[in-house]
Amino acid sequence: MAVSSELEGLQDVEPSRFIAFSFPNPLLLLDHASDPYAHGGHEFLRVAVLDHSSPHPSPRTAAMLVPAGRHRDWIFSTRAGHLHLLLASRSQCSHLSRLILVGPELSAPSPSRVVVVAAAARPDPDPAHARLLPLLLALCPRDAFGGDAIPDVPLLSFHDDLLRLAPVKVVAGPVVGEMVVEDVAVDCAPRPAELRRRLRFKRMPFLVQTQVRLVRQLSPGDSLMLDALDEVGGGSLQPEVGGELVQPYLQAMAAGLAVIAPSMDESFRLGGKPRCLCAGIGGGALLMSIRMGLQCDVLGIEADGVVLDVARSHFGLVEDEFLQVRVGDAIQMIQDFAHQGDPDMNFSAIMVDLDSSDAICGVSAPPLEMTKESILLASRTILHRDGAFILNVIPPAADGSFYKGLIDVLRHVFSELYEINVSNGENFVLVATVSPVETILADSSGSVLTKLRKLAGDFLEHITRI
Template identity: 80%
Template sequence: MAVCSELERLQHVEPSRFVSFSFPNPLLHDASNPYGDDAGFLRVAVLDSPLHPAPPSPRTAAMLVPAGRHRDWIFSTRAGHLHLLLSSQSQCQLSRLILIGPELSVPSPRVVSCAARPDPDPAHGRLLPLLLALCPRAAFGDNAIPDVPLLSFQDDLLRLTPVRIVTGPVVGEMLVEDVVIDCTPHPIELRRRLRFKRMPFLVQTQVRLVRQSSPGNSSLLEALDDVPGSSLQPEVGVELVQPYLQAMAAGLAVIAPSLDESVRSGAKPRCLCAGIGGGALLMSIRMGLHFDVLGVEADDVVLDVARNHFGLVEDEFLQVRVGDAIQMIRELALRGEPDMNFSAIMVDLDSSDAICGISAPPLEMTQESILLAARTILHRNGTFILNVIPPAADGSLYKGMIYVLRQVFSELYEIDVGNGENVVLVATVSPVETILADSSGSIQMELRKLAGDFLEHIRRI
């Protein structure tokens, strides 16, 4: 009866509607069953797209949750489901995405092997009656049977294991997990990652993990079988592994001559980091570039995670404060203290009120008054570096952000991270004559170690 009630509601597409229910497993005792015979019931979750009204013939697709990952926030939360739907829009304009996997009460193995299933999946035929029953009535126009493709999910994970789940007063639940990453054509790597439940697809921080010995690839694949964290240590202060953090560090290249001049005069360049996460960017700027770094993080539990699991170490030249970074920028600008003359402000803040998927930064951060305050506390040759994830539902917001930055700063640069999501904007207080003119400068050389090829991706806009 419960299923019939849900089916009645699902005859029409309603933007952003999300429902889930249990259903007897039609794959039970079948060779195509990826979940084992213990999963007598499946969790079926249905989400309608928030982006636009349903077309006359709405399209529906489905996805089997990868074995062992059904309790992962990517597949078990509405936020993760929404991201899967939106990221599938490049393949087809979906009005509805159905996720099918074990019930959430079924335990996951401590260490999950993330082997990809063959595509097309032989389970499709056995699931087709259920999938057709979940299609909106309008999809059956002219008595045609709609095509309901079974999409595949693939990422670069080979193995993963959770290390710790904690809850912060600002960001909510967060997960520290150790993963083995496929870095083809380079060797596989063992990394530690931080994710927030409210944005489960967004990796907030990741760092390489190293062991005392130097094992081969086979040992790396088996490393997660040990007690999490028992023999693994985060590698900090060296090359960043998070692409968008590499791009943010590369943004400093636009003021590299000024930074080198400060170093030669005996002054340490100062950097304000709004948003800390696991602290990888702060540690790299402190240790690799020898900056004086001030980090601001709204959630004290995030800071504890960064210290205990990601190698964040505070000292004379790396200090952190708990508070609202945007409000702190306002207060620093009002006080006008001479020692708040920053060479760079780097903003890595997520929007906590994103309705249609992941977005960054918060809209407040792009208000002209805040940008003027940021410019006030920057050095005359300083730069403002902003991590941006434009909302999928409104491309005009990104254009508006660029417009406001142009009104406040002298020049504007863009770095496309290349992951289909992040763009880094770099704004300068004063005009910049050239970029990368002096590749022999000490800052430039260190930036190449931290940011890799992203120095060549900077373009003026």
């Protein structure tokens, strides 16, 4: 096990450094009830170390055990996932600059369906922490031992809302790389658990690109709800399309259309259909909801044709006369539409759901190119005079000025600007209008607003002018 040179290099914190190695499993000496991987009998463990910058003069080190059965999940097995874990863990451990992940080797067998053990039912972490502590201390930077003190290396916990997880298909696209379709059971307490299908990219494993409900004929709260994941691929689980959106940020994006609801109602009264350009398709949940729930004419643009294939085969995306898709660079197509001046390329709304392809700084959206004034001007050019530009934003954690700068340029290009805080700690939706808007939700009896309330939940009440 030739890791001595790498371990020696870990004496100092070096931002962006990532190493992973095998280590003899000290947890084998634990009794069965205390071993988090008791059913594996793994001779070796995978140990992964990631450094990240911290402004604090005394950066801290922490560790985390990979949840049982999820060691191949890209959240825990890739550098991008590790980085997001580190950044997210700073709420548990301030000034964290080094996160050590410990779990089974990636070559270890992985169950086809993971039953996630509830936190209350997991083994007491203290015995495992004690067995791992000599290794964890050896992986601390030397600055952590200032004044001959023994550093505290806490064992952090990971929690999400999954109850079960079953991978359905892994494919690779020429643009986004590897992606996974998975069926999951989600804890929606106090409501009953829900079965959902989701799409994730390996380059940003924490970011769920698309999530839709799976429909099965069961009574609410039926215990067979979770067991239904055993039928993956059997055809009994089908994606629900066109109804209420599952992901809060997509609900907020749909709610942004409320700003131009009177104009959309007028289009319907005149016998037309409001046209929406969706930059970024993913699994197509937003497109299908706008097409079926609002009866709009939708054009979607997706950079990767394999993503489109997955949307059609696994998420219920169906093209027709009023829902068309194209493969290509959405930003370039917006510029091309603006330069061509084609009257058919005039939209009531442009809805941008594009994430940055640079995972080094963690999850962020949109790409920097989308925030350039020239691109925003091109977008305005192809919008109807009463149109709106709706943008999903995840400000990068490493750049506190990004969001303010984006707001400034949008204010410069457009007439009015509105914000919807998704309140999930990540997403904001910005809505910029070509023309001034007199009132929002003044007449709640309009057809579009009535339909939006079914798609977007309570987000219509959270639209704020900024």
